Amino acid sequence: MEAIILSGGFGTRLRPLTYTRAKSLLPIMNKPMVSYLIEMLPDSVDTVILAANYKKIQLEEYFETSNTNKTIIVNDEPKPLGTGGAVKFAEKYLSDEFFVLNSDIICSLNLSDMMTFHRKHDAVSTISLWPVENVSEFGVVEIQKNGNITKFVEKPKQEDAPSNLINAGAYFLESSILDYIENGRLISMEKEIFPQIITDTESFYGYQFKGYWMDIGRIRSYLDIHQDLLIKQNKNNHFGNNIVNNGIVNKTTVGNDVVIGKNSKIEKSIILDNAIIEDDAIISNSVIGENCTVCSKSQLSWVVVGDNEQISANTIEENKSFWTQEIPKEFPKKQIGNVIGE
Ligand code: GTP
Numbered sequence: 447m448e449a450i451i452l453s454g455g456f457g458t459r460l461r462p463l464t465y466t467r468a469k470s471l472l473p474i475m476n477k478p479m480v481s482y483l484i485e486m487l488p489d490s491v492d493t494v495i496l497a498a499n500y501k502k503i504q505l506e507e508y509f510e511t512s513n514t515n516k517t518i519i520v521n522d523e524p525k526p527l528g529t530g531g532a533v534k535f536a537e538k539y540l541s542d543e544f545f546v547l548n549s550d551i552i553c554s555l556n557l558s559d560m561m562t563f564h565r566k567h568d569a570v571s572t573i574s575l576w577p578v579e580n581v582s583e584f585g586v587v588e589i590q591k592n593g594n595i596t597k598f599v600e601k602p603k604q605e606d607a608p609s610n611l612i613n614a615g616a617y618f619l620e621s622s623i624l625d626y627i628e629n630g631r632l633i634s635m636e637k638e639i640f641p642q643i644i645t646d647t648e649s650f651y652g653y654q655f656k657g658y659w660m661d662i663g664r665i666r667s668y669l670d671i672h673q674d675l676l677i678k679q680n681k682n683n684h685f686g687n688n689i690v691n692n693g694i695v696n697k698t699t700v701g702n703d704v705v706i707g708k709n710s711k712i713e714k715s716i717i718l719d720n721a722i723i724e725d726d727a728i729i730s731n732s733v734i735g736e737n738c739t740v741c742s743k744s745q746l747s748w749v750v751v752g753d754n755e756q757i758s759a760n761t762i763e764e765n766k767s768f769w770t771q772e773i774p775k776e777f778p779k780k781q782i783g784n785v786i787g788e
Pocket residue numbers: 452453454455456457458459460469497498499523525526527528529532547548549550663781782783784
C-alpha cells in the first residue's frame with residue numbers, strides 16, 4: 447500500500463527558515479519533520495511517495511542516505527499543484543486505497559485504526575478530525591453520529607460552527623476520488639475536491655482521535671512542539687552531538703556541533719546545527735538557524751534568525767525575524783494555498 451506525504455509547500459509562514467530548506471526537512475528535536483510522518487505509517491504501507499516541488503533536491507539527498515524500510519519515491523511536480531493536484535500527479539504509483547498526509551502535522555493518530563474505520567463504513571474518503579476550542583480560522587465539518595460528513599464550513603463564527611472538529615490533515619482514500627481531480631492544475635483537496643465528493647456521495651467520513659495534534663505551520667507552533675515534546679519525554683533540554691556548552695541552557699533543543707559561550711543564558715529556544723552563541727548572550731523563545739553566530743552580549747526574545755546569519759554584538763531585539771540574504775526567487779510573497787494567516 448502507498449502513502450503520499452505532501453511535501454511540496456513553500457512554508458511561507460515559517461520563513462526565513464524555509465528560505466533555505468524544504469519545510470518537511472525542518473528539524474524537530476534534531477530530526478526532520480518528515481521522519482515523524484514516516485514512523486507513523488503502518489507496516490502495510492511499503493511505498494512512500496513524497497509529493498515534492500520546492501527544494502525537492504534536498505529531499506532526494508536526505509533519503510539517499512536515510513534508512514526507512516520503505517520504498518521512497520520523490521515525485522517532483524513540474525510546478526506547485528496544490529494539495530489536490532499533487533495527489534493526482536502521483537496517480538501512476540497508486541493502487542486501490544492509499545493514505546495522504548500533510549507533512550507538517552505531528553499527532554497521535556493511529557492510521558491503522560483509521561483504515562479499519564474506513565473499511566467498516568465502506569467509505570470513499572475518510573479524513574482525520576481533531577477538536578479545537580476556537581474554530582474561526584479553520585475549515586469545520588458538519589458530521590452525523592455515524593461519522594458521515596455532510597458539509598465543510600470554512601472559518602465559521604464560533605456561534606455558527608456546526609461542530610468543533612477540524613480537518614487534521616491525514617486522509618485514507620479510494621482511488622475513485624482521483625477522477626475528481628483535473629490533471630496539471632493547482633487544486634486544493636480541501637476546498638475543491640472534498641466538498642464535491644460530499645455533494646456526490648454519502649461516503650465521506652470523519653475519524654476522530656484523541657491524544658495530541660499539532661500543525662507545525664508557524665514559528666509559534668514550531669517552538670510549542672518542542673516544549674510539548676520535552677514535557678512528554680520528561681526532559682529539560684534535548685542536545686545533539688558534539689556540543690560545547692559553557693552557558694546555562696533551559697527547556698531548549700540544541701542541534702549538533704553548537705558552541706555556547708560563557709555566561710550565556712538560553713531558554714525555551716531552538717538552536718540549529720553549527721550555531722555559535724558567544725559569551726554573555728541572553729536568548730529566549732527564539733529560533734537560531736544553522737551556521738549562525740550570535741555575537742556577545744546580544745539579547746534576543748521571540749526572534750527567528752534564518753540560516754547563515756550573524757547577529758552583531760550587543761544587539762537587543764524582540765519579536766523580530768532576521769534575514770539579510772537574497773530571498774529565493776521562486777518563493778511566493780504571500781501564502782498560495784489555504785490561507786490561514788500568520
Ligand atoms: P504556508 O505557505 O505557510 O501556508 O505553508 P505550505 O505551503 O506548506 O501550505 P500548507 O501548510 O497549507 O500545506 C499543507 C501541506 O500540503 C503541507 O504538507 C505542504 O507541504 C503541502 N503542500 C502545499 N502546497 C503544495 C503543493 O503545491 N504541492 C505539494 N506537493 N505539496 C503541497
